[in-house]
Structures are given as C-alpha cells and as structure tokens.
C-alpha cells in the first residue's frame with residue numbers, strides 16, 4: 001500500500017516525484033514510455049525555462065529524471081489502464097485506490113494524474129495509412145530522414161512554426177499549410193520563419209487527403225476561401241495542429257471538461273477525494289514546462305495536507 005502513486009513521468013510527474021521523495025512519502029511513479037520527460041523529449045530547443053536558456057528538450061527531460069533518480073524515486077515501467085476506487089475513505093480515514101496497469105496492480109491512498117497530452121490527428125484519408133511512411137507528428141524525431149526532400153507542416157502555432165524552421169535545415173523546401181491568414185505563433189518565431197528562403201506559407205488552406213503508394217507522394221490541399229483544391233507534391237507531412245489531454249482512462253472517475261481536461265481547483269484536487277492532477281492534463285490557461293513542474297510540486301503539498309489526520 002503506497003501513500004502516493006504518480007501516473008506519468010513528464011515534467012509534472014517528475015517534479016511531483018522530487019517533492020514527494022523529499023516529503024518522505026511512500027510512493028512510486030508509473031511511466032509507459034521507455035524514456036521519461038514527456039512531450040519535451042521531442043523538441044530540439046527549450047528557450048523559456050528559467051535559468052536554462054536554449055536547452056535541448058531531451059537533455060532537459062534527462063536532467064529532470066536524474067533529479068528524481070538521485071532522490072531514490074522508484075519507477076515502474078507500465079501503462080496504466082485504469083484507476084478504481086476500493087474504499088472511499090472518510091474525514092478520518094484515507095481512501096484506497098487500485099491503479100491497474102499492464103504490469104501489475106498497485107494500491108495507494110492518493111494518486112497524482114500527470115499523464116499530460118498527446119498530438120491531435122487530422123483525421124483525414126491517408127493519415128493512418130502513411131504514419132511512419134511520410135506522416136509524422138514529431139519533426140525533431142523524424143526530420144533527419146527528409147534530408148534534401150520536400151516536406152509540409154500543417155498548423156500555425158508555435159510548434160508548427162518551430163517544426164518548419166527545424167525542417168528547413170534538412171529539407172530542400174518546406175511548406176507551412178495554415179487554415180487562416182495569420183499565424184498564432186509568437187512574433188519572434190514568425191520573424192525567423194519569414195527570413196528563411198526555403199519555407200513557403202500556404203495560407204487559408206487545409207489538407208483534405210494524404211496520397212501515395214508505398215509512401216506519401218502528395219497532399220490534396222483545399223483553399224478554405226475559394227474551395228479550390230490542388231495537389232502538392234511532398235515527401236512527408238508533419239502534423240502540428242495541437243494536443244489533446246491523455247485523460248480518457250479517468251473520465252468515469254473524475255470530472256473533466258468538454259475537451260477532456262481534468263477540472264481541478266487551485267490545489268490540484270479533483271472531484272474524487274485523494275486524486276490530484278498536475279500538468280497539461282488539467283484545465284488551465286498555460287500549458288508549459290514551468291506550469292507543469294509548479295503543478296507537480298503543488299499537488300504533492302495537497303497530498304500531504306489531505307493525508308494529515310487520516311488513518312491509513
């Protein structure tokens with residue numbers, strides 16, 4: 001029986017692990033990926049995390065993990081498939097939850113959900129068929145395979161613009177396809193993008209279909225204003241249209257909003273007593289590393305407060 005099970009070892013989960021170990025809680029942290037660090041391990045540069053400008057995302061993830069390891073946090077390699085309430089507890093008695101995974105079950109008095117988020121899909125014909133054969137969701141991971149080739153990035157936010165800039169270093173040509181006539185990305189990224197000769201922005205357009213034989217050869221692109229469609233020859237497409245929370249497993253246990261983000265108060269407490277949330281999977285304004293690590297620390301403080309005076 002644990003005091004705390006943390007699900008997910010991205011920035012939020014790792015920060016929670018550091019605070020929980022220092023607080024002397026009997027805890028484990030469960031991660032489904034072979035590598036900790038969450039979404040940041042796929043980004044080539046993080047330039048807004050205080051005190052470590054221009055750090056590689058993977059390296060930052062490894063630093064976070066090393067910190068938790070150094071304090072003796074126990075990691076379990078497993079995918080959580082559900083959380084069940086065994087005993088609701090009371091004002092004087094701690095609840096009991098069973099965390100079910102593909103590598104065993106774990107009983108605990110409290111849980112911190114730090115499962116973060118994952119990439120949205122376009123949900124168009126050809127997308128599933130060509131994943132790994134020209135369709136990618138991670139420019140940092142797959143960009144180098146497209147050296148000297150023509151690629152497209154779909155999206156208009158920071159990640160899409162960063163991806164296009166990154167790909168321009170390898171590819172002969174990069175198209176940035178965006179459904180509107182202006183980008184959402186920060187100005188500093190836009191300035192860099194517009195200064196690169198081998199990037200062309202295709203405005204007011206959406207990808208309707210991804211086509212090819214063994215691998216991607218072209219995209220069917222529609223102009224949303226005049227409804228004209230054109231074939232765009234590319235060797236690959238990088239989809240960067242946003243993220244969705246990884247919370248579907250918990251929707252029956254705790255309250256989530258219409259997009260699936262967990263509803264929680266300032267202290268990370270969810271609608272189920274003893275279950276707390278931290279990081280990108282919670283409803284909040286800004287989803288970044290700095291807010292995820294803050295949430296992780298905050299959630300552990302809430303766990304400690306919650307367990308005070310409760311019989312275990």
Ligand SMILES: Cc1cc2nc3c(=O)[nH]c(=O)nc-3n(C[C@H](O)[C@H](O)[C@H](O)COP(=O)(O)OP(=O)(O)OC[C@H]3O[C@@H](n4cnc5c(N)ncnc54)[C@H](O)[C@@H]3O)c2cc1C
Nearest residue numbers: 008010011012032038039080115116117279280287288289
């Ligand atoms: C390409 C990209 C670039 C970014 N750049 C920046 C940046 O420059 N600066 C910045 O501040 N932020 C950046 N972000 C955002 C930042 O990465 C996130 O805000 C942050 O990673 C959120 O941390 P998290 O721990 O909440 O979730 P995540 O990082 O999503 O981690 C969640 C973890 O939970 C695990 N998990 C999920 N479900 C389960 C399950 N069922 N069982 C077990 N484990 C599970 C996942 O494998 C993952 O390791 C970027 C994001 C992306 C995608």
